[in-house]
Amino acid sequence: MKRILVVDDDGMNLRMAEFILGKAEAYEVLKASSGTECLDILAKENIDLVLLDVEMPGINGIVTLEHIREDAKTASMPVMFLSADETAATQEAAERLGALAFIRKPFMPQDLLDNVQKVLSE
C-alpha cells in the first residue's frame, strides 16, 4: 500500500482527497492541515507521495516544499501541488523545487487518480 500525505488547511478538501483516493483501494491516506503538521509527519512516517496545497495560512505550500527539499531524507520525495492558481511565481517555484504536477481544486476525481497513479507506478 502506497502512502499518500494530503496537506490542506480546509478539512473538506482533505476529506474529499481521502474519499477519492480511497476508492482506488490501493492507497493509505494521511492528512495534515498545515505545512508544519506536514513536516512533522514527514519526519516520523514513511510517505510515498505528498499532495500539497499551495494557499495555506502559516507556511504556505511553496515554503513547505522548500523545507522538504532541504531535508536529506525527503529531498527526492514526489510532491504534487494542489492549486487552482498557476501563477508565474508558483510555476517557477514548482520547477525549481521539483513539484511533479498541478492538480486543480476542487479535484476532478479521475484527474487526481490518474496523476497519483502515474507517479506511484513509476
Add this chain to the structure above:
Amino acid sequence: MGILINCVMIMLATVVMVAGIHFYIREKDARQLRSYMLFMAIFAAAWCGGYGYMGFCEDESMALFGRNIGLSGCIGFLLTEALFLLQQCVVAKSIRKVLDIIIVLIGAIDLIVFGQAENISFTRVDYRTCYYAEKTFGRSFHNIFIVVIALTMSLTGLFLYRQGKKLRDKQIIKTLYVTNLILLAFALPDTILPSLNLPSFPSSGLGGVTVFISIWYVTVKLNAFNITAQNMGAYVWGYAESGILVFTTDMDVALTNDFAKKFFQFNSYAGKKFIDLFQVSSEESAEMFQKILSGKESKDIHVVSRKNQISCSLNFTVIRDSHDDPYCLICFVYDLTKEEAMLLEAQRANQAKSEFLANMSHEIRTPINAVLGMDEMILRESKDEEIRGYATDIRSAGQTLLSLINDILDFSKIESGKIEILPVKYDVASLLNDSYNMVAMRAKEKQLKFSLENEETIPSVLYGDEIRIRQIWTNLMTNAVKYTKEGSVTIKISWKKQEDNRMLLICAVEDTGVGISQENQKLLFESFQRIEEKKNRNIEGTGLGLTITKQLVDLMGGTIRVESEYGKGSIFTVEIPQTIVKDVPLGDFAKKYIGSTETVQDYEEKFQAPDAKILVVDDVPMNLKVMSGLLKNTKIQIDTALSGKECLEKVQQNVYHIIFMDHMMPEMDGIETLGRMQQIPDCINKDTPVIVLTANAILGVKEEYISSGFSDYLSKPIKWIELENMVLKYLPEELIQKEKTERVETVKTEELEQKENSSAISPIEKIDFLDKETAMQYCCGDNDFYCEMLNSYIDGDKRTSLDECFEKQDWENYRIQIHALKSTSLSIGAVALSDAAKQLEEAAKAGNGDYITENHQTVMEQYSEILQKIKEIFTKSISI
C-alpha cells in the same frame, strides 16, 4: 488291391483338406490355432495324397514327384505339429524362436537331401508303385530328422504334461502321445520296410491323417486350446441365470433354455405360444410383436407370467436373415420380484422419513414459538436497555431458527408431494409490493442499490398461486442481496402473452455479486449444496432455498434459469405460466410506489388519537412496520397480527376501533378471516369497522368487498393521505385530538430509516438550490459522500474568519480563505457562490480593496443563505 489303397489314400487326403478348411472358416476367433490346423491339414493331405498319387504312377519321374509331395507333406506336418506343441509351452520367446528355427532348418535340409532321386528306387507291385530305400546319406539324415522330431515332440509333450495343471490338460497330452505313437506305428511300413529292402507300404500318410483327426477332435470336441464363442455358446445357453426364449415370428416358442424351462413351469414347450407364457391377450401380444419387429420398443417390456404370477421385464432382439427379413426373436426374461420389493422398501422409507420430519418440525416449532412469544413480551414490557438488547438478539436468532425449520419442512413436503398449488385471483401490484418490501430493508442495510422495474403493460389481475410466487421471488431477491457485497440488485418484471388468456409472468433478478462459475451453475439447484462453501461460509441459511424454489417452479409448470459470470454477477430468471383475469395494464409500479413514499415525506400530522386502538393484519412483517411507522405520530395504539388465525385470537381479547386487514394471506385470507370473525358469538369487535388492504382499485371491486362485510378498502401501496382520511373517517370523534402538537424530534428508529431509505427519496432530492450535477462529478456520484461533504461544508463555516479578515483588511489571509471557499463551494455545487468567491479572490490578489468592500457583504449573504438551506435539509429529515 493296390489301386484300392491308393484310392483310399486320396480320399482321405480330400477329407482332411475339407476338415481343415472347414475348421479354418468356422473358428474365426482362434486365429493362431486355425492357421496351425489349416497347415496341418494341408500337409496331412499332401502326405497322404502324395503317396497315394505315387501309387498310381507308372512313370518313374512322376512317381518321384508324387513321392516328394508326400515327403514334403510328411516333413511339413511333423514340423507344424512340433511347432504347434512348442507354442503351447510357456517358455521364453527367444528360446522358442531358436528351437523353431533349428527344427525348420533340419526339416528343410532333409527335404532337399532326401528328396533326391538317388535315395530310393521304384518298383511296381500289384498295380501299385512302391519304392525301396537305398543306403544313402540322405536316408540316414532323414532317419535322424525323424528321431529329432520325435524327441522334440516327446520332450514338449512331457513339458506340457508337467505344465498342465488341470486333469483335462494332462488328458489331452496323453491323447496326443497315443496318437503320435500310432503315427509311429503307421510310419513303420513306410520307413523300415524299404530299409530292409522290402517294398514300402504307404501307411505313414494314413498315420498323418489319423494324428490330424485326433488333434482336430481334441480341439473341437474337448475344447482344449481356446475359449471361443462356438465353444462357449452352449454353456451360456445352459447355465444362464435368466430365462432365454426364442420365438418365431408367429409368436410360437422355438427354443427355451434350462432356466426358462424351470421358470415357466411347463413340462413341454412344443406348440406353446407367447400368450401361454405371459398374461397378455392375443391382440396385445400381436401388437407387441408388431412393434418389436418394426424396430421400436423392444426393451424393458413389463409383463406377468401366467403360471407363477411373477413380474418380468423382457428384452427382445430380432434376428434377421440375409434379406433383412425377421427370422426369429430372442427374448431375455428378467425376474422383477427383487426390484419391486426394493421399490416398495424405498417408498416406505421415504414415507417414514417425511412423517418423521413433519412430526419433528411440529415438535421443534412449538417451543420456538414459545421462545419468540415470550421474547416479544420482554421487548414490550422491559424498559432496561441492556435487557432489551439481549431480547433483540434472542429474537433475531429465534427468527433465523424458525426460518430454517420452515425451509426444512417445505423441502420435505415438496419431496413427498404434499405441496399443492392453490391458484386464486390476485393483484399483481400487491405481489410486487409485498415482494419488494420483504427484501428492500436488507438491501439498504448493506447499502446496495435496490430497484424494481416493470413492463407497464402487465395485466393487473391474474389467476395463480400468488403466495408461492411471492415465495419464489423473495427467495431469489434474498439470495441476490445475500451474495452481493456492493453494487446493486435490480428486479425486472415482464410478461409474454400466450394463446387464449394465458401468459408467462417473468421475473429477472440481477445482481452485481460474486457470480457463479460454469461448473457450479449445474450444482445450483441441488439440495443442501452450497457453492464455494468456504468462501460463503458467513452467509446464513440451510442451502435449501434454491432447491425449494426450483421445485415450486416445476410444480407450477414454469422454468428457472441462471446467467452468470464469476466475479461479475448473476441474473436469475423465473418464468411462470399464469392466467389473465383482467387485462388492464398495471402501469409503472415503481413510480407509483416511490410516489407514495414521497408524500410520506411531506406530511404533517393533523391529529393525534392516543386512546384509539387499531389492529393491523398482514402476513408480511414489513407491511406491518410500514403501517406502524405511518401511524406512529398519531400516537394511536397499534396491534399487529401476522395471520388470520392470530387476528381471530386478538379480536377476542381486545376491543379495537378499526381493523386493517390484508386480503392476500396464506392459509386464511382476509375475506375468510372476516367471515369467521363475524361468526364468533358475542364478539367484542362485532361492530368494529374492518378495512381491507388490497392493490389497485378496479371498478366493481369495492362493491365486492363491501358485500363480503368490509367497511372500506385501502389500496396498496398505502398513501399516507388516504390512510389518515380512512382513520379519521372511522375513528369515533371523541378520540380525535385535532390540535397540531409540537413536532417531536424522534430519534431515527428502524421504521423511519426504512421509510427514508426504501424510497429513492433522501434529503438530496430536496436540494434545488445547488447544482447537483456538478457536485456529483466531484463526489464520484456517491449520494452518501455528498451528504458528508454538505455537512462538512456547514462545519467549515468561514464566515467569521472572512469577516475578521475583511475588518482588518488583511487581504492576504482574506485571499487564502476566499480561495478555499471558492473550491469547496464548487465541489458541493454552489456554482454561483464559487464564481463570486473567485471574483473576490482575484480582487484580493490584485490588492483591489474597493471591489472587495463593495461585494463582500453580498457574497457573505449568499453564503449564509446556502448554509442555512443546507442546514434546513438535514434537520428537516431528522424530525418527521
